[in-house]
Amino acid sequence: MQIHAVPVLNDNYVWLIEGEQGQCAVVDLGDATTVLAAIDSLKLTVQAILLTHHHTDHTQGIHAFRMRYPVPVFGPALEAQRFVTHPLADGDIAHLPSIGSFSAWLTSGHTLGHISYITEGAAFTGDTLFSAGCGRLFEGTAAMMLASLDRIATLPDATKIYCGHEYTADNLRFAQYAEPDNQAIAQRISAVAEAAASGLPSIPSRLLDERQTNPFLRIRTPSLRQAIEAFAGSQLNDVEAFAMLRRWKDEFDGLSPL
Template sequence: MIKIDALPAFTDNYIWLLQDATTRRCAVVDPGDAAPVLAWLAEHPGWELSDILITHHHHDHIGGVERLKATSGARVLGPAKEQIPARDLALGEGDRVEVLGHSFAIIEVPGHTLGHIAYYQAEQHWLFCGDTLFAAGCGRLFEGTPQQMHDSLDRLAALPGQTLVYCTHEYTLSNLRFAQAVEPDNPQIARRLQQVAEWRQAGRVSLPSTLALEQATNPFLRSTEASVQARIDAHDGPRARSSSEVFACLRAWKDRF
């Protein structure tokens, strides 16, 4: 069995730590800072860092890679279409890679960045999606278009509902406040907002989420819902919009929220 823990980094990043107690090997996802990983390894003598998984090239996701590679010799995996330091294996759409005895499928999800990838483990229902899909939100469009991000989110949303969403920022509370502004009459959003507020007050991590929960409460996965479309009409003026155009309006609204 693999245990997955969140190592906090910076102000709101999480470095996901996958641990195989049988082999005493571990892997990390998006280590923007080497220090939390090195501290964990120092506290757990005898463990080996075998793999470093990267979703995209932003510094808060790759800043610790070279130091970790130098100290551990870990294999570095990352998107083929982006510049990733010390990368050993370049990955793209349809590739599969084995990490800690589990096979991960690579899904290209451009939008936040153009070469962004996600790692999906179907049997365990793990999705490491970087800054594409957040709990109750999605990443900003730094490089891609609204259509690209909409299509990427659609691909992730098509995975099974029990899929565990391991994104890399603790944005859930602020995202849910926006979700409630979009759908003030959605009772599932209201319940989730209250729950996450209590969790964060207690210092509890709000992740992972599930895709079923995201389908019910994440406005960026709900652009075909009549309630969301009506809210966009009220906010931006009524007109016929495709689901990707509704998404674009939501993303622009969130950027100013």
């Protein structure tokens, strides 16, 4: 299995998962033209689309794309009914011959029905687990997102994380602000800046990198927990700490609360 990044729109990634004999699956489809050009230049044969959630920047290319490749669209059973031909509930598996099997995990929080696709050695986490961050809570609750991230964190350290946006550098700025003494974050900031200077994506990361640098996977780390509680001005349980960390980052990013 070989995975190609196709940058689309401002900072989205579409992922092309190439199996044997040039068969491929497309993860999310924010733009048809760019993805079709990439498929042509790689000489791939499209077998299916795997959709993580309903947001426009992940779906608006599907219609035009399917004019040329009328392939099945796997996606969340709980949302995106306009696009999805093969709805997947939590635990369902999309079997794609010559490419692989992809387990759908319901990873709600960013949206209510968001799913992540888990396969051997890789997880396509859409807007749930980002590199060094996590999606904003547009539809779900902090408890939902924390449960989703905790579940992804049960995968092996070497699992490669393919997420939906190139937000790593921005996310690491907040990570370092929240955990100034974390050397792994400092090292990753340098590595990501080097990759960017060469025009390379920062993604995929390994789950191990996320464990070491992603504050949203680290709310139980005592030093970070203390910093979150200092921001809140009170002691917090896990869900409260997660919600407060999300709020802290939104404020840091200058985003309005929901």
